[in-house]
Amino acid sequence: MKRKKGVHKNKRLGIVIAILTSVFIILFAQLFRIMIINRSFLVSQGEEQSTKELMVMPKRGSILDRNGNELAVSADVYKVRLDLQNLDEYSIKYKKSKDIIADEISNALNLDVDNVRKSMEKKNAVGGYLRDLELARKIKKEVIDKVKQLRSDKQYYFMVIENDTNRYYPNNNFLAHALGAVDSDGSGLLGLEKYYDKDLTGVPGIKISEVDRISQELPYDDPISTQPINGKNITLTIDASIQFIAEKAAEKAMEDTKAKGVSIIVTDPKSGEILSMVNKPDFNPNDPRKGVKTSDELHQLWRNWAVNDAVEPGSTFKIVTTAAALEEELTYKDDQFYDKGYIIIDGVAINCWKPGGHGQENLVDILKNSCNPGFIELGKRLGKEKLNEYINKFGFGNPVGIDLPGETSGIIKPTNKMSNVDLATISFGQADAASMVQLIAALNTVMNNGVYTTPHLMKSMSSVGQDGNSNVVQTYQDKNVRQVISEKTANELAGYLEQVVSTGSAKAAYIEGYGIAGKTGTAEKANIGGKGYSEGKYVASFVGAAPYDDPKVSLLIAIDEPKGQYFGGDIAAPVAKDLFEQIFKEMSFKPVKN
Known part of the structure; x- marks a missing residue:
């Protein structure tokens, strides 16, 4: 009987040992899974719950x-x-x-x-x-x-x-x-x-800091951080004083002409630095959507007309045609032209702006009088390929590279698609289209001894340390500098442009003693998405620089869809005169006494 009890006791002990052994095996397996297999996952989970990462x-x-x-x-x-x-x-x-x-x-x-x-x-x-x-x-x-x-x-x-x-x-x-x-x-x-x-x-x-279960930072822990x-x-490059002058001039021009819009650009013609850029109407960057009801209205209000849009340049483009013809030795100062009021190209009559024409003229006269038939003759001498070659050299047909988004390339008719009529109209500023920054860059090329410089707004960049001190880390580097025409041609043309202002079609911009050189333009606006031009819609413009023999400042004025008078010489040139006067005063620039 005793032996039987001992057997039962040993059996129960074996079962207990087996159960405990199983439990220990299960626990060990769980510990192995937690501590070895799932360690990385659980650590990351724990850190996620106990740490807070703040950007x-x-x-x-x-x-x-x-x-x-x-x-x-x-x-x-x-x-x-x-x-x-x-x-x-x-x-x-x-x-x-x-x-x-x-x-x-x-x-x-x-x-x-x-x-x-x-x-x-x-x-x-x-x-x-x-x-x-x-x-x-x-x-x-x-x-x-x-x-x-x-x-x-x-x-x-x-x-x-x-x-x-x-x-x-x-x-x-x-x-x-x-x-x-x-x-x-x-x-x-x-x-x-x-x-x-x-x-x-x-x-x-x-x-990164340790937190408790309610996401409160633990007071004894030093947070890890990267500054x-x-x-x-x-x-x-902007000069706030000149910008202020240009803003007021644009507002007054818009009010006086009841125009749809006005653009003004003021630059240093030698460096391409933009001293002022104005577009009216404009918006308040602190609340740029204020008063705008539709996305189309917003798009139009935000567009930088001087950079994003291309329009036919009109007679301001005659600067390029003259430069090309002079450089190629296809014309000269006393070259003779005759304007009877129109010229017929392949059966198409193209009129001069002056009924009856200007009669006998020399090269300087056709610039001063902005005579279309005279420039048609220069375009004919240059030919399609040569004219387009200079158009490209002066930066038309490609973005100038200004440091602003959305710059237009403009519209240049390919040589192989250019008719004789196209050649004629392009020579005096119609058919092709350009941006305002392309036009001011072309003028600056002439005023800068024939060297092209890129219009730009960034002068330098500076890093600011934790101590508040700043260090210049980058300055503007122009990658597009190039000789477009010879210094001789450029200086000769600059002198002619001074006569355009002193005694020609841009005389409303004349200020005695300052040697202002310039050219006016009046361009019909092309129909959007169609052929021909919009009746009664014009862009009046002026581009100029002073003094013509050592320019310190250049400017462009464009008046979009003015009401009433629309010739550049009548409404853009007077704005230029007022602007030049105020800028000269701001720059302490004195007139040259004869």
Whole structure:
């Protein structure tokens, strides 16, 4: 009997040992799976739940004029996000109504309480509360201080406060089309803000800190962080004083002529630096969509007419035809032409603007009188291939490379598709189309001893360190500099253009003693998407520089669809005179006494 009891006892012991052994094997297997197989996954999960990664946004670089005046700056503002899951847990744990929480948050942020309540109930696709909801942006410091106090006092750690960016244009509409604007995230939307967006934006930093289960940073832990690299400051070639003068001149021209629009560009003809760029009407970059009802209206308002659009240049293009003919030795100062008021090309009569014509003229006369038949003769001597060769050399038909987005190439008729009538009309500024920056670049080539320079707006870029000190890291380098015509040809033509202003069709721009050289233009506007021209729609223009023998400043004025008078000599040249007078005064440029 005793032996039987011993057997049973040993059997029970064996079962217990087997069970314990199995349990230990299972536990060991689980530990192996957790500690070895799934270690990386579980560690990452644990770190994700116990750490908070916050992107620290860099400050967008400022845009300054050539004298350091601020044109676009970024203010320090903040944004608030909500972790709605933590908010819900907080409400349940502390038995606090979400309505009360919404009231407190809306009061601190000056938000509509009903919108805050709706935001607090937003859920994801599977029905869970959102972990990251953007509640408010561009919050000023005095407001965010109240929010921080609320978060601390009430332990509202479901509120996440981050730095944000707010772009500010202190002069409102000033230089609007060139500066452009940014979108709601602070990224470049148009203009220089878009073209130099990468340089202005900088590189974000990262802050990683340990948090508890309610996402509150642990006080004993030192956060790991990388400092953001702020965006570069960009110094422009723009002179704010000259820009102001040009803005006022454009506004007055638009008012006086009841025009659809006015563009003015002022440059240094030797370097291609743009001192001023104006388009009217314009917009306020601080609120670029204000007052606009449709996307088409917005598109038209934002277009930089001087850069994005191409129009027939009219008689201002005669500068190029003259330069080509002089360079090829196909004409000379006393070359004789006869204008009877029209010329017939392949059965098509092309009229001079003056009924009855100008009669006998020399080369300087056809420039001074802007005589179409005379330039048709020069175009005929050059021929299709040679004329197009110079058109290309002067930068037409391709973007000039200005540092603004959306630049047009213009429209140049290919040589193999050019008829004799086309050759005739192109020679005096019709059929082909060009942008305003292409035209000012062509004039500058003549005024700069025949050397082409690219119109541009960036003068230099500077990095700004944590200590606030700035260092120039890049200056503008022109990659398109080239000799287009000889210095002799350029200087000869510059002298002729001075006579166009002093005694010719552009005499309304004449100021004694300043040696202004220039050319007016009056171009019919081509029908959009069709053949022919729009009746009664013109672009009146003037391009000029001074002094003609050592130019310090050049400018272009274009008046789009003026009402009433529409000749460039009548309405654009007087604007040029007023503009030159004010710029000369600003530059302390004195007249030359004879």
